[in-house]
Amino acid sequence: MLPLFAGCQLLNLQSSAPVKVSTAGMTRMQGTLTGDNGKLLFQPCGEPRRYVVLDRGNTAILQEAAGLADAQGKVFADLRGRFNASKAEGGDGQLDLHQWYRVERTGQACEDPNFKRLTLHADGENPVWNVNVSGKGMIIDVQGQPPVALPYLEEQLPDGRFNLSSEANGQRVELWVAPQRCVDSKSGALRHLSAELRINGQAVRGCGYYGGSRND
Structure with missing residues (x-):
């Protein structure tokens, strides 16, 4: 596990138990994941904002991302959850994550025209x-x-x-x-x-x- 992700273990372990939730109010976004000061952060494609990720759906996103991170500790991710733009400590908002669609090495996925x-x-x-x-x-x-x-x-x-x-x-x-x-x-x-x-x-x-x- 790369150092940038290693410090994020507690964030994942503290996520709530999986429960059935309505998809109402959830948004699907693509962007990059990285670890910073013990937090897992998601930055949507083409945006400066970074959201602190809470793994509400117990998706194991931390473990999935760690093995694919590049030299800068970044990985591309296609995620769905509830985005709260209010200020969160260490980020510009909070993402209550419920599902991932893709997790892969960074590349041109953000620019996929199809x-x-x-x-x-x-x-x-x-x-x-x-x-x-x-x-x-x-x-x-x-x-x-x-x-x-x-x-x-x-x-x-x-x-x-x-x-x-x-x-x-x-x-x-x-x-x-x-x-x-x-x-x-x-x-x-x-x-x-x-x-x-x-x-x-x-x-x-x-x-x-x-x-x-x-x-x-």
Whole structure:
């Protein structure tokens, strides 16, 4: 664990026990996490404000972030919770965190031009593949093959799982998604969804996350 995060252990351990709460009033934001003077701070993309993070949902965000922090002790995070802009000691406000969608090494995620229009993104390795889903359809890109744009049907399943399926151009395509902590095998990035892409019965596995156009 990097030194900047090491001093934040007490903050995480003092968070309240998990309880079922309404999502009303919660906001999803992307930005960077860092440790400072024993506190975990979240700075939204493009903003100067920093929020002191309280892990109300017992998401283990501290432990998840520590292994991915860069040399400056920063990590990109895609989070949902209640943001209170009132002054908090050591920050410009307080974030009562209830869920994370992505935790990964800092890069260009804040500038992702596709995030807001997507409802879902999934990707994996061996072979490299990715699927971008929006209200207009889904685009499937598999290494060694040209990208394919397809319409789809969505089927809701128990326990928050769902399936996107399409039959076109002589192909049967299915994307099975489940709410489950998933680690990218190449980058180590964390996602809140596991995904399995099946094309004509051939399956490859990976991870996924909701885009900015999907409410969960």
